[in-house]
Amino acid sequence: MTTEDAAALELLGIVKTFPGQRALDGVDFTVARGEIHALLGHNGSGKSTLIKVLSGFHQPDAGHCSVAGSRLRFGDGVAVSRAGVRIIHQDIGLVDELSVLENLRLGVGTYRSATLGAIRWRGERAAARARLADLGLGHIDPGAEVAGLSAVERTEVAIARAIDDPDAIRVLVLDEASAALPEEQVQHLFRLVRTLAARGVGVVYVTHRLEEVIDLADRVTVLRDGAVVLQESVSALTREDLARVIAGSDVQAVHGTDRAVGRTTGEPVLELADVVAGRELTGASLALREGEVLGVAGLAGSGVHEVVRLLQGRATLSSGSVAVGGAPVRRPGVRSLRRLGVAVLPGERDQKRITGMTVAENITIADLAPYWRGGRFRHRAERADAVALVERYRIRPPDVQRPIELLSGGNAQKAYVARLLRTAPRVLVLEEPTHGVDVGGTAEILRLLVEAARSEGTAVLLCSSDTDDLAATCDRVLVLRDGTVTDELTDKEITRERIVELCYAAG
Ligand SMILES: Nc1ncnc2c1ncn2[C@@H]1O[C@H](COP(=O)(O)OP(=O)(O)OP(=O)(O)O)[C@@H](O)[C@H]1O
Known part of the structure; x- marks a missing residue:
């Protein structure tokens, strides 16, 4: 077989066992040249492990790998890169303070136009511009600072950086590259992916977003518990088919949650009035009421993220006021707000994961008081609570003594949501709570949030870029633009299309 005929990527018979657990159980995964191949599966099904085997990070117990017809030795990251495999992780690893050009050149070591030690920036800039234009990214200025780019432009730059020599790239893996992108920017990413596929690159696209x-995608592979359960052309499948195969059973619809009309009349428990804060909020006001699920939507830079940062004490309140239960909070922050019954789940992983601790400890840490009795800590009671929550949230594997770092991304996210809901707060502020969570887990988390609002009267502030989540659960949705609340949707006005439209509206 010539290199031209060979598959871009062939992973055959891959087995990987971790202590006490088989993560991959003889997986065959083949991607043709120019094919966009989606890799799906529930949280903990083995997607990341398969990618890590390909990258050389994990040594598999069995199997073999070929790239464009050439056999590849496992465990050798340099050989993987030389063979033309590029992997973009969700954490795309750009340096914010540097320009696009500097980021493109990072890691390459040499500047093309350096003579006698001096870098000829004009030449470098022209080369970078040509490289971006070649990938259809002519709209990105090589001189722009990365911090000022939109989320999708950052992803585009990360991909352009990886594609240092387009003719030599055989396989591009995008590991949840779209997870942090607002829905309306995803099409830009798709355009770039299609450009690369049209040039013969085999693309592996890992995602939880079935739409x-x-x-x-052209083809899809679904993993369940480390084994391939479906490998098929996408044209034959619907979203519902995929959801069913991923879960291994019928998934309860996330949508169509019974939205309670009239919920918006409870007492305000969290109020922001004319808040100017951090880099983004320029006069935002909102009132979250008892027993309601209030959605907050907006594009990157609109201020949604800054609302969460403000409530975490990470963005300074310059003017305006924050009040809980009618009483002003002068310095909002995690501690001051927790005392008032406000719990915050931030979006960033490092802000919620407590490394070096077990799953049980990560779940119970927010309130250990019930386990202290007579000066002694009742480990058994803590463990029993954690086991019950792991069961309720279907965290896999169901081992509460496991270090949290060893959980898959989506299973860890379920543990953080469990931590917050367990404390039965009066106000619950969540940023992207279903980020990285599979279709079944998402339905469960949203159901629990609505239940907390309905039966406990919890006031839930749901800050999310997932318009499906917002449309399925919220009693009201606020849209932010340029740091202020510009629109409010209630009841039947809350549709996915309307939210996107308002996020994008001008002026
Ligand atoms: N280093 C490790 N040590 C022990 N177990 C691990 C390790 N890495 C992964 N696992 C386990 O292997 C299984 C597969 O995990 P993996 O991260 O591949 O899942 P995933 O499909 O990528 O999930 P997600 O969608 O949540 O990211 C999980 O049960 C996970 O807990």
Whole structure:
């Protein structure tokens, strides 16, 4: 077989066992040249492990790998890169303070136009511009600082950086590259992916967003518990088919949650009035009421993220006021707000994961008081609570003594949501709570949030870029633009299309 005929990527018979657990159980995964191949599976099904085997990070117990017809030795990251495999992780690893050009050149070591030790920036800039234009990214200025780019532009730059020599790239893996992208920017990413596929690159696209698979991919592989349960052309499948195969059973619809009309009349428990704060909020006001699920939507830079940062004490309140239960909070922050019954789940992983601790400890840490009795800590009671919550949230594997770092991304996210809900707060502020969570887990988390609002009267502030989540659960949705609340949707006005439209509206 010539290199031209060979598959871009062939992973055959891959087995990987961790102590006490088989993460991959003889997986065959083949991607043709120019094919966009979606890799799906529930949280903990083995997607990341398969990618890590390909990258050389994990040594598999069995199996073999070929790239464009050439056999590849496992465990050798340099050989993987030399063979033309590029992997973009969700944490795309750009340096914010540097320009696009500097980021493109990072890691390459040499500047093309250096003579006698001096870098000829004009030449470098022209080369970078040509490289971006070649990938259809002519709209990105090489001189722009990365911090000022939109989320999708950052992803585009990360991909452009990886594609240092387009003719030599055989396989591009995008590991949840769209997870942090607002929905309306995803199409830009798709355009770039299609450009690369049209040049013969085999693309592996890992995602939990099933609509994206239908829209973008040619073929799909679904993993369940480390084994391939479906490998098929996407054209034959619907979103519902995929959800069913991923879960291994019928998934309860996330949508169509019974939205309670009239919920918006409870007492305000969290109020922001004319808040100017951090880099983004320029006069935002909102009132979250008892027993309601209030959604907050907006594009990157609109201020949604800054609302969460403000409530975490990470963005300074310059003017305006924050009040809980009618009483002003002068310095909002995690501690001051927790005392008032406000719990915050931030979006960033490092802000919620407590490394070096077990799953049980990560779940119970927010309130250990019930376990202290007579000066002694009742480990058994703590463990029993954690076991019950792991069961309720279907965290896999169901081992509460496991270090949290060893959980898959989506299973860890379920543990953080469990931590917050367990403390039965009066106000619950969540940023992207279903980020990286599979279709079944998402339905469960949203159901629990609505239940907390309905039966406990919890006031839930749901800051999310997932318009499906917002449309399925919220009693009201606020849209932010340029740091202020510009629109409010209630009841039947809350649709996915309307939210996106308002996020994008001008002026
Ligand atoms: N280093 C490790 N040590 C022990 N177990 C691990 C390790 N890495 C992963 N696992 C386990 O292997 C299984 C597969 O995990 P993996 O991260 O591949 O899942 P995933 O499909 O990527 O999930 P997600 O969608 O949540 O990211 C999980 O049960 C996970 O807990």
